[in-house]
Amino acid sequence: MTAITVPSVATIIRALDAAQAETRLDELADILVDAVAHGASVNFMAGFPQPQAREFWRGQLPGLADGTKCLLVAEAGARLLGTVVLSFAHQPNAPHRAEIGKMLVHSAARRQGLGRRLLTAAEQAACAAGRTLLLLDTETGSAGDRLYRSCGWTEIGRVPNHAFKPDGSLAETTIFCKELGAHRFSDRTPGLPHRAAAAAESAAAPGRTTPPSPAGCR
Template identity: 45%
Template sequence: MPAITPLDAEELPETAPGLARLLIDSVDGGASVGFFAPLDFTTALRWWLALEAPLRDGSARIWLARQEDRVVGTIGLRLTGYPTGRHRAEVSKLLVHRDVRGQGLGRTLLAHAEREALAQELTLLFLDTETGSVAENLYRRSGWTPVGTIPDFAHDPRGALSPTTIFYKHLV
């Protein structure tokens, strides 16, 4: 299993190209993560580099899975800036490269983010995912609770409107 390590703002510029390639692979593989396919490298790179300020101020936390010096997976947490929401975070960009899918890395990254969140006194996580996707099945099998489904929530990578299921998980 690849090693999972935190990403900090200082290493983001050197790591961003690998993250961009991972995002492109995920989108090209059909993952509905906010981008249309085909995703170009410059757009993907800019998206990751824009996370420098949130990483620096602590409103975003990202972990990487590396295998042979290549980023093959990632997961992030986005924290709210509201005082009343200090106990919660949104799970974002759980990505696993197609070369290593089916080996439990997605489940490992999700469990890692849950442990890290709890260690940081976050007790509630939430996320949204494309209804009917492989990711939806992962969240259900990992003990997440579906709240409901929103029809036509987002375009999938090919441009079709797709429903999204909202999930949450209490960590205590």
């Protein structure tokens, strides 16, 4: 795991397309390995190695290329500090739905509001893509749990002993949802990645805390 020094420059939130993400696999892997090392319940166990973390992110590239996923990152001085992945539902009866995943902030950059900015950007990206119902899950009682509640997400259930944490202990998972506006049926292809990315970056501009909702949301 590579140590990260947080640059003393403004942090921006922006989207990475597949080609850009492929050139940043090492940094993306660093963030994921750091999260596991600090006990985050994000599918992997203690000792999770850098090469496997790289392969996880490499596995996201096809979705970024075909528009079924959107990757947003927090970046300061060309150094990646956080990630969030928006996955658009592909089922014909769910063109209004998306899931939030891999909402991660490197331990060296926490308590700066980056998680909230990443989440806001992901919500705006979903809205721009016509996705008005978002879902996610997180370890009950975790920092993520507290963040989602403070950002207006609604708990819809809990699963006891849902997953093993990196240290081998079992943890309960809380499932959340958030409705961003009226749900309308559309048979357009999932994603609209360019529009979604542009909306996300605008929403997450430094100093903006309550971005206006794009047309189609609210």
